[in-house]
Amino acid sequence: MFDGTPDEIAKLVEPGRIHRRVYTDPDVFELEIERIFGRAWLFVGHTSQVPNPGDYITTELGRQPIVMVRHRDGTVRVLLNRCTHRGAKVVNERRGNAARLTCLYHGWNFDTDGALLAVTMPEGCAAGFDTRNFGLAHVPRTGEYRGFVFASMAARGPSFEEHIGPMKANIDDLVDRAPDGELALDAGMHRYVYRGNWKLQVENVLDSYHVPFSHASTVNKKGEQFSRREGDAKGAKVVEKDRTADAWKTRRSYIVGAGHGWTSNTALDDSKRSSPAFDEYKRVLAEKVGAERAAQILTPRLHNSLIYPNLSIMGLNIHVRVIKPLAVDRTEVTIYPIRLVGAPASMNFGNIRLLNVTHSAASFVQTDDLEAFVRCQEGLRSQMTDWVDISRGLGAEEPDRETNATRGSAMHEMVVRAQYRAWVGYMCEAA
């Protein structure tokens, strides 16, 4: 029996290890859906996906279907995608434009702010039926920062500012690369699923320790990964004499509470980056923001950032990744290429082209991680060894005054421990 009491939760997570049940127990998963995905600030979408009034996208928060739609007044609304009459999903397409949201079943008609406009055959309505009580439900809380829209299914809890505040600089790092200072998530998406728990992907995005081994097949005889950014002649050196390369080992990880974190040091030489597309982009950026600021922007300090629990922002070969739990052993991930608004089309194509080979379902890099997740899920069926070790670098964390964060070696597991501290916090808090 698992009732989800704080005592039971606390027993699953120790300072340097976690019980395998956090990955394999369907009861734990149900509780995560309720207490994490039913409560935390989750990334929903980007305002550039709904540029015009009536534009919408549909997705799920946890398992709840929602629609993010731009209303006539220009505001972006996050609504429960569920007819208030008999429960049918109202909007069925992944994206589109509609002046009204009309339910297929009995034709109830909703405005793009959720208000119920009209009921078919109103003469049959019960006495006292009031359309004002039957609008599409709004997600209790929403927040937006530079186009990134988040929502919380809980009416109370840490404010959007408290949650996202420490990670704003990481969003800025990406958005500032656009000469016009804005991003567009309008270049399609990559979608993949794997037979494994959602946290395997969340833990992986800030894991630098696995790269020389999991991604061995992406490394050439000189120990360098293939080039992953427009303008790079070669990729990062990750292997030296059959061991992890020293340059790779110097990477650092950072945590700032709430499970958030990032990794630094791309291990690439930004001063040598050059190609016709990149040089033109550099020129346009400098023209907009000045040469000094452009040079700063083009020396990125971030590799990958995690806004716990469902969003990762990749600063290396730029993209946004959203993690969606489907079942205790099944997860879906969506990856959006990013168009830097104001950058030359050739530069944006460079990003799209390289993202195809690093993170599509048929890519060279992501697919190795998916294989690792599947094998973890299978291995974790073992009952004689119940504990998963996350103790690398335990006690070696130190304060980083520059970023007001805690830092450690990226070869350590500080970031995973931080994620589980946040996990325990969500899971132990009474509804």
Add this chain to the structure above:
Amino acid sequence: MDDAARLPAPRLGGIPGIDRLPFELFLIHEARLLDARRFRDWMGLFTDDGTYWVPAVPDQSSPFDQASLFYDDRQLMQTRIDRLEHPRIHMQTPPSRTVHLIGNVIVEEADKAAGEFLIGSTVVMVEYRQDHQRVFAGHQHHRLRRDGDAFRIIQKRVDLANCDSAFEAMAVPI
């Protein structure tokens, strides 16, 4: 007689005077190379500026402004194949086994002077790996250039029926 039956007899596809058989044999040859995991020989079928494209949405108009499942030029194809031949490609340990079936081959366009042809066909690929079998099906288009008795691929485009769905990891070209 209903309206549909009053329509004129359909014009069958193909180009008068151009036999589809050599093209069909070429596509069968290509499919056999992929099933035999002779990826390097498969790459050799492409022209130097040849591309292999599997769009990620139906009717995708361009690989340049939208994500694709595959959009490999020769350089990326080379990286992909180096990786497929690498002893530590974990997601191909054990390797996939595939069966390609090519059908409905038709010559859609022909420029005899330039020796260039657009060939439409359907492809079904069954992939098996470690107790999991799955099916990919799609319409494909090969833009070919005559090279002696055979052809080179200028572009191969595969439009999968489920191109915009969420996939488990894919290793081998369709």
